[in-house]
Amino acid sequence: MSTFSIFLILIVIVAFLLVVVIMVQNPKGGGLSSSFGGGGGQQLGGVKKTTDFLDKSTWALAILLLALILLSNLSIVGPDSSQESKALDPDTNTSIPSSEVPAEEIPLGNAVEAPE
Secondary structure, three states: OOHHHHHHHHHHHHHHHHHHHHHHOOOOOOHHHHHHHOOOOOOOOHHHHHHHHHHHHHHHHHHHHHHHHHHHHHOOOOOOOOOOOOOOOOOOOOOOOOOOOOOOOOOHHHOOOOOO
């Protein structure tokens, strides 16, 4: 299994977890935080702590996803990974020498004169 495949699997897992954490949140302050701390502040975690946990986990997963995507770019190996760009290589001469360029032949009978 290549390094890129491992990064791809991790990216999919983190993206799924990020979607789950975002879907659990309610923009109006309800969601999971209201079910844990609905009536009193003495329940499991309380409303404020649950909201803080969901916010921190959302940011952590988003940063982790971004880092994994950037690191996966480094692990991509192309078919010619050992070769550099020929456009940047000064040793590679891809131009045709002027001695090999055929001269254009203009038939004398078809020459067009410019009007005066």
